[in-house]
Structure formats: C-alpha cells, structure tokens
Amino acid sequence: MSEKLKNRSIWLTEPSQDPHYAESAAELLRDVRGVLHVKVIKSDHLLVSYNVREITLQIIEGLLTEFGYRLRTSLFCRAVRALCYYIEDIECSDRTDNRHDQADCTRDAFISRYLRRPHGCQDHRPEHLRRYL
Numbered sequence: 558m559s560e561k562l563k564n565r566s567i568w569l570t571e572p573s574q575d576p577h578y579a580e581s582a583a584e585l586l587r588d589v590r591g592v593l594h595v596k597v598i599k600s601d602h603l604l605v606s607y608n609v610r611e612i613t614l615q616i617i618e619g620l621l622t623e624f625g626y627r628l629r630t631s632l633f634c635r636a637v638r639a640l641c642y643y644i645e646d647i648e649c650s651d652r653t654d655n656r657h658d659q660a661d662c663t664r665d666a667f668i669s670r671y672l673r674r675p676h677g678c679q680d681h682r683p684e685h686l687r688r689y690l
Contacts, residue, residue, distance in 0.1 A: 568629035
C-alpha cells in the first residue's frame with residue numbers, strides 16, 4: 558500500500574484547569590495506528606503527521622472528541638476542517654477498500670491508554686491463587 562502523508566494542524570480549546578491539555582492529547586494520538594508524528598506547537602495547537610491511507614483527520618478528531626478533548630469551533634477552523642475532510646474523502650475514494658474504521662482506532666486507543674495508566678482493576682494475588690480460585 559502506498560503512503561499518502563498529510564500534515565495537519567488541530568486546534569483545541571484550552572481549558573483553564575489542565576495545563577497539560579495538549580500534551581495529553583498528543584500522547585493519546587501517538588499510540589494510534591496511522592499517526593506517524595505528533596508535535597505540540599502551543600498549549601492549544603497540535604501538528605499531526607499521518608498516513609491518509611490508514612486514518613483520516615475526521616477519525617483523528619472524532620477520537621479526540623470521544624476522549625473528551627474539545628476542538629476549537631471558530632468559523633475559520635470549521636471551514637478548514639470541512640475542506641480537509643472533503644479532500645481526504647476524495648483522495649481515499651479511488652481505493653478498492655474504502656473503509657476507515659473509527660471503532661478500531663478508538664478501541665486501540667482505549668487499550669493502549671488502559672495498559673499505560675495505573676488503575677484499580679489489577680489482581681494482586683499470587684499466580685497460583687488466581688488459577689486455583
């Protein structure tokens with residue numbers, strides 16, 4: 558499969574309570590299949606490089622909103638976003654397998670985030686007791 562690399566800017570709304578908002582969004586996107594590089598430009602601006610044959614901007618931004626990140630909704634940002642969606646849809650329409658599955662990307666992102674973060678769902682019993690019970 559040939560690669561079609563894209564570099565896009567993603568503008569987030571900056572919350573007042575989380576100073577590492579963009580860094581956490583970048584960390585989330587680094588684990589997504591098809592995303593090659595994520596760079597934090599400012600506290601509300603990400604630069605994302607990705608292969609449009611594997612993932613689109615619409616799926617990336619949908620993934621961010623699903624995880625609770627809010628995108629900037631100014632008229633300029635919405636117009637650029639719609640133009641990028643349209644261009645990538647046309648570029649991917651010549652493929653025979655014209656399916657980008659957001660459910661797979663979301664599942665992979667949830668799994669990688671779950672494995673990296675400490676959580677309370679770990680069984681601290683020894684292995685022999687876990688198999689016995």
